[in-house]
Amino acid sequence: MRDNTVFKNGLKELNIDLSDKQLEQFEIYYDMLVEKNKVMNLTAITEYEDVLIKHFLDSLSVVRSEKARKLLSSSCKLIDVGTGAGFPGIPLKIAFPQIHVTLMDALNKRINFLNEVISTLELKDIEAVHGRGEELSRKDLYRESFDICVSRAVAKINSLSELCIPFVKLGGFFIPYKSGSIDEELEEGKNAVHKLGGHSTDVVRFTVPMSDYERSLVVIEKKSNTPAQFPRAGGKVFSKPL
Ligand code: SAM
Numbered sequence: 001m002r003d004n005t006v007f008k009n010g011l012k013e014l015n016i017d018l019s020d021k022q023l024e025q026f027e028i029y030y031d032m033l034v035e036k037n038k039v040m041n042l043t044a045i046t047e048y049e050d051v052l053i054k055h056f057l058d059s060l061s062v063v064r065s066e067k068a069r070k071l072l073s074s075s076c077k078l079i080d081v082g083t084g085a086g087f088p089g090i091p092l093k094i095a096f097p098q099i100h101v102t103l104m105d106a107l108n109k110r111i112n113f114l115n116e117v118i119s120t121l122e123l124k125d126i127e128a129v130h131g132r133g134e135e136l137s138r139k140d141l142y143r144e145s146f147d148i149c150v151s152r153a154v155a156k157i158n159s160l161s162e163l164c165i166p167f168v169k170l171g172g173f174f175i176p177y178k179s180g181s182i183d184e185e186l187e188e189g190k191n192a193v194h195k196l197g198g199h200s201t202d203v204v205r206f207t208v209p210m211s212d213y214e215r216s217l218v219v220i221e222k223k224s225n226t227p228a229q230f231p232r233a234g235g236k237v238f239s240k241p242l
């Protein structure tokens with residue numbers, strides 16, 4: 001049995017209570033992650049304690065935003081754009097089983113891995129969708145239909161807003177996970193956030209539990225519908241950010 005004291009202490013700091021079953025789901029997810037990582041590129045972080053802190057606790061630390069904590073305590077619909085190996089979407093689904101989660105990634109190999117995780121952990125109300133955010137948010141099924149959109153380590157706020165805000169319902173929230181100093185990035189992203197119907201309400205800055213890793217969450221509320229011309233096609237989201 002591995003020593004997960006660091007994880008338990010971090011959970012306490014975040015005020016998240018997990019059952020033995022949920023703790024076991026995290027253990028199984030860790031095993032699947034490092035096993036699959038031998039044959040495909042999922043993560044550079046593989047040491048047990050590092051994964052507990054830098055992936056699991058970091059993903060869960062979105063609860064540092066009181067708005068996010070409130071939504072996650074309800075049966076909200078959450079989308080994780082550019083989820084990769086499932087961060088932050090899978091830890092959030094394990095810790096808050098009543099939420100509905102859509103994991104989205106442009107790489108099908110990662111989606112296949114996520115489907116294995118979903119089935120092994122017997123997670124319900126969760127789907128892994130293959131595709132690019134800027135294409136899928138044009139579909140009625142996904143457009144403006146989520147209470148909360150999260151995204152970690154995918155792009156800068158200007159491009160990321162065009163990828164993510166179209167998925168969010170009016171009154172819902174887009175919360176990108178950011179690290180270090182983000183003032184300049186935030187300033188550069190203001191125009192995009194505004195044009196897409198968002199309004200930056202606050203930035204929550206903290207240190208990830210059991211580490212000295214500085215994290216910022218930008219809490220963006222959707223105040224008006226995203227105009228139909230967004231997101232733009234042909235790679236403009238990245239080559240010519242708003
Ligand atoms: N969110 C995960 C994490 O924090 O560990 C993965 C981060 S990884 C650096 C970026 C992920 O975003 C990759 O899995 C990539 O395939 C995905 N991605 C990049 N552009 C995307 C897009 N336009 N739509 C959907 N996924 C995208």
